[in-house]
Amino acid sequence: MTDAVENQEKQEKRVSKKHLPRTPMREQEAMERVQNYEEVPFGYSEAEAIAEAERCIICKNPKCVTACPVNIDIPSFIREVRDGNFEAAARILKDTNSLPAVCGRVCPQEDQCEKVCIEGIKHDPVAVGNLERFVADWEREHDKISIPEIPPPTGYKIAIVGSGPAGLTVAGDMAKQGHDVTVFEALHRPAGVLIYGIPEFRLPKLIVNAEVDYIRKLGAKFVMNTVVGVSITLDELFAEGYHAVFIGTGAGLPKFMNIPGENLVGVYSANEYLTRANLMGAMRFPEYDTPMRPSQHTVVVGGGNTAMDSARTALRLQKCRVSLVYRRSLQELPARVEEVHHAEAEGIEMHLLNNPVAILGNEQQEVTGIRCLRMELGEPDASGRRRPVEIKGSEFELECDTVIMAIGNDPNPVFTRATPGLKVSKWGTIIADEETGATSRPGVYAGGDIVSGAATVINAMGAGRKAANAMDTYVRSLAI
Amino acid sequence: MPQHVIHSRRILAEKVHEFWVEAPLIARKRKAGQFVIVRMNDRGERIPLTIASGDAERGLIRLIVQEAGKSTIEMGRLQVGDFFLDIAGPLGRPTHIETWGNLIAVAGGVGAAPLLPIVEAARAAGNRVHAIIGARSENLMILAEEYARHCHEVRLCSDDGSVGIKGLVTDCLRQWVSEGVQFNQSLIIGPVIMMRETAKVAKELGIPGQVSLNPIMIDGTGMCGACRVSVNGKTKFACVDGPEFDAWGVNFDELILRNRAYLRQEKIALDTMMDHECKIGLATGVAQ
Numbered sequence A: 001m002t003d004a005v006e007n008q009e010k011q012e013k014r015v016s017k018k019h020l021p022r023t024p025m026r027e028q029e030a031m032e033r034v035q036n037y038e039e040v041p042f043g044y045s046e047a048e049a050i051a052e053a054e055r056c057i058i059c060k061n062p063k064c065v066t067a068c069p070v071n072i073d074i075p076s077f078i079r080e081v082r083d084g085n086f087e088a089a090a091r092i093l094k095d096t097n098s099l100p101a102v103c104g105r106v107c108p109q110e111d112q113c114e115k116v117c118i119e120g121i122k123h124d125p126v127a128v129g130n131l132e133r134f135v136a137d138w139e140r141e142h143d144k145i146s147i148p149e150i151p152p153p154t155g156y157k158i159a160i161v162g163s164g165p166a167g168l169t170v171a172g173d174m175a176k177q178g179h180d181v182t183v184f185e186a187l188h189r190p191a192g193v194l195i196y197g198i199p200e201f202r203l204p205k206l207i208v209n210a211e212v213d214y215i216r217k218l219g220a221k222f223v224m225n226t227v228v229g230v231s232i233t234l235d236e237l238f239a240e241g242y243h244a245v246f247i248g249t250g251a252g253l254p255k256f257m258n259i260p261g262e263n264l265v266g267v268y269s270a271n272e273y274l275t276r277a278n279l280m281g282a283m284r285f286p287e288y289d290t291p292m293r294p295s296q297h298t299v300v301v302g303g304g305n306t307a308m309d310s311a312r313t314a315l316r317l318q319k320c321r322v323s324l325v326y327r328r329s330l331q332e333l334p335a336r337v338e339e340v341h342h343a344e345a346e347g348i349e350m351h352l353l354n355n356p357v358a359i360l361g362n363e364q365q366e367v368t369g370i371r372c373l374r375m376e377l378g379e380p381d382a383s384g385r386r387r388p389v390e391i392k393g394s395e396f397e398l399e400c401d402t403v404i405m406a407i408g409n410d411p412n413p414v415f416t417r418a419t420p421g422l423k424v425s426k427w428g429t430i431i432a433d434e435e436t437g438a439t440s441r442p443g444v445y446a447g448g449d450i451v452s453g454a455a456t457v458i459n460a461m462g463a464g465r466k467a468a469n470a471m472d473t474y475v476r477s478l479a480i
Numbered sequence B: 001m002p003q004h005v006i007h008s009r010r011i012l013a014e015k016v017h018e019f020w021v022e023a024p025l026i027a028r029k030r031k032a033g034q035f036v037i038v039r040m041n042d043r044g045e046r047i048p049l050t051i052a053s054g055d056a057e058r059g060l061i062r063l064i065v066q067e068a069g070k071s072t073i074e075m076g077r078l079q080v081g082d083f084f085l086d087i088a089g090p091l092g093r094p095t096h097i098e099t100w101g102n103l104i105a106v107a108g109g110v111g112a113a114p115l116l117p118i119v120e121a122a123r124a125a126g127n128r129v130h131a132i133i134g135a136r137s138e139n140l141m142i143l144a145e146e147y148a149r150h151c152h153e154v155r156l157c158s159d160d161g162s163v164g165i166k167g168l169v170t171d172c173l174r175q176w177v178s179e180g181v182q183f184n185q186s187l188i189i190g191p192v193i194m195m196r197e198t199a200k201v202a203k204e205l206g207i208p209g210q211v212s213l214n215p216i217m218i219d220g221t222g223m224c225g226a227c228r229v230s231v232n233g234k235t236k237f238a239c240v241d242g243p244e245f246d247a248w249g250v251n252f253d254e255l256i257l258r259n260r261a262y263l264r265q266e267k268i269a270l271d272t273m274m275d276h277e278c279k280i281g282l283a284t285g286v287a288q
């Protein structure tokens, strides 16, 4: 062992013993931020980032890396941050993660990399997500985004269906290999849920656009307004000379509860609500053409990220009372803890252990209220969570004029319905190999929510990465 | 790069505009009954419009637009050489066409536009097509000659009697049936109230058929659920399950109320536009 390495190890051990407290991220005050659409946390300063990086003991067998779905070399990038080499840190991130500015913000870190961080056993885990975000932002803000050298064109044509995180990852990875990549997207702007679903105050669109631009610069082409399966079919893509196709069409079909009153005026799916607000600019109506109905009291049904995003969007857009109705208890809320805290601090009323049974309306078929039943927790169910059971006779009504159904999304059926010969599960997800994304049709790969059902950004990217590797091998085995 | 340049345009009737727009892929793929979603500019709404016909060779589609509010009024002002920023499609399921035999096509107002390609397709499938075209008055009637070319027989009617029979399309339908003609199938497109009433009469007369629904839409790909309609007691998404549905089974009253959801905001949008233009108009007036 050389002296230098020994010294470094000693130093790392010393640092670890300090057990510095986790560096908090400053954020907008709750009462101020509900007045605007700007991002809630401000991000680390350089000094804060270095201070946080110093907490990492740069493990030899880092558990955090295995817990990250794309296996970012976390200790290496944090070491560079600690030493002030932010550009080098960015290179390391980009090696395995093409959207670090997004993941640093929306990854459920507390369930992934940070959950297993060694520092977290006795103290607080290292803020890996915050550091990731810092590095990606620093790189963008300092114009240090570098385009890797692209090998000469291979002559292989790759089509990607859907421009969410799964599709974008495949596009980036394939373009870096020198393949000719075209992304087909049904909507008028790329990035899937990142652009139409997750709101500005959690994921600024400037950042999403910068990530898409990066993938464009790698050479990928984007064709918008094209619903594959309808505007052009899978067979037609092959006929046009594409050698392999990736399907990343996501879980974009909103669920409803099938209770009375769901088609009343004033009942939205979370997708519709968020699309109006984010993609269509309803928060700037009438400057933008797409409107939203004004509200005095909006009730959001559900407990996931989508529900929190809808509730917090409603608060900003309508400046009204907003309540959340969820049938389980606080512990079972599937949304990220951070988001639940944000929502509570902003004044969203939580009506937990309540299950809607009907939405009520007036003569004009406009929402006037929602009828709920109180629930109590019974035995654990298949998911290990205690099953909510109705309390007989506990019905009550909550007056409101808007109801947002945020109870989840099913796989988008438009593509699969129009594509014969593609094996689909009984839930409507595409059946694909876990390691390669290969589907039942040769040359067709799939990944992201359309395969897993509604999951996470980083899972979609992980699936995209694996599929891209397999597709690269596949096309190169073809003679052209 | 503007892709969707307007090739030609024409005024068909008061506040009804016809455009031939570049959209080669859609022109090639489109089938009767399908629609596109159009966004005029970067701040615009996504607006569903039926593909009234297409010219695959020249890569053009025909859109027929009636001024209803801000976006369609703005659209009516577009000139040859202007362009639509986005056109997505063809969306929706194509019309289910069989050889039914004697077919009655009933159009109300600008509904004559979306009905025309279906009539063409039905005739190509070997049906005897009869058509009733209704409008409030003569200056609002469109495409009557084109129907004459494609149909076995066409009858016109208007509320004020300025063209064809004085009366509603439902009167016309009853009259025709009372003459002893038996219709096996109906296709009904027009304002929702007109579709509701015509479907009612058709049911009375025992004629099954299809209506094409026009709920408020956003994405048109099944993602938002704004276009929910109730058909035979079940919720359907009109953009992917329709837009055509069983005429006897549609809950038209629900659709009417759902389509009114944004009346107040639509008025604000229109007033803001007019207001803005007034001010600009005033400014140039002063300068002159």
Ligand SMILES: Cc1cc2nc3c(=O)[nH]c(=O)nc-3n(C[C@H](O)[C@H](O)[C@H](O)COP(=O)(O)OP(=O)(O)OC[C@H]3O[C@@H](n4cnc5c(N)ncnc54)[C@H](O)[C@@H]3O)c2cc1C
Pocket: A106, A107, A108, A161, A162, A163, A164, A165, A166, A167, A184, A185, A186, A187, A190, A191, A192, A193, A194, A197, A198, A226, A227, A228, A229, A248, A249, A250, A251, A252, A274, A305, A306, A307, A309, A412, A414, A415, A447, A448, A449, A450, A454, A455, A456, A457, A458, A460
């Ligand atoms: C409101 C909301 C908040 C969320 N918050 C978080 C969070 O904080 N953290 C997290 O990790 N995850 C979050 N998620 C989940 C995450 O966004 C998804 O898991 C992820 O986006 C899935 O990526 P994807 O690429 O598979 O699909 P998507 O992002 O859904 O993208 C699919 C794309 O394909 C397009 N498409 C569909 N069909 C076709 C077709 N036939 N032809 C062409 N294009 C088509 C769609 O228009 C869309 O753009 C959230 C989801 C929602 C809805």
Ligand SMILES: Cc1cc2nc3c(=O)[nH]c(=O)nc-3n(C[C@H](O)[C@H](O)[C@H](O)COP(=O)(O)OP(=O)(O)OC[C@H]3O[C@@H](n4cnc5c(N)ncnc54)[C@H](O)[C@@H]3O)c2cc1C
Pocket: B035, B045, B046, B047, B048, B049, B050, B051, B064, B065, B066, B067, B068, B069, B070, B071, B072, B073, B110, B113, B114, B213, B214, B215, B216, B217, B218, B243, B259, B260, B262, B263, B266, B267
């Ligand atoms: C499948 C389908 C096909 C259609 N085809 C045609 C056509 O070929 N020609 C034609 O002139 N019109 C057609 N329409 C109706 C057309 O989309 C609306 O008139 C238009 O969106 C109104 O927009 P606006 O801003 O001008 O008016 P607004 O002032 O916004 O609205 C006027 C009325 O139009 C309806 N409307 C508003 N926004 C939408 C929306 N996003 N989607 C649907 N309806 C809306 C509402 O009932 C509203 O009260 C079709 C609608 C559908 C759903």
Ligand code: SF4
Pocket: A067, A068, A069, A070, A071, A072, A074, A097, A103, A104, A107, A108, A109, A112, A113, A114, A128, A129, A132, A458
């Ligand atoms: S991508 Fe997500 S899981 Fe991986 S290191 Fe970053 S925050 Fe953690």
Ligand code: SF4
Pocket: A055, A056, A057, A058, A059, A062, A063, A064, A065, A074, A075, A078, A116, A117, A118, A119, A126, A128
């Ligand atoms: S487990 Fe924690 S301390 Fe160890 S390398 Fe990962 S982030 Fe650093």
Ligand code: FES
Pocket: B216, B217, B218, B219, B220, B221, B222, B223, B224, B225, B226, B227, B228, B237, B238, B239, B240
């Ligand atoms: S318009 Fe969004 S689902 Fe039909």
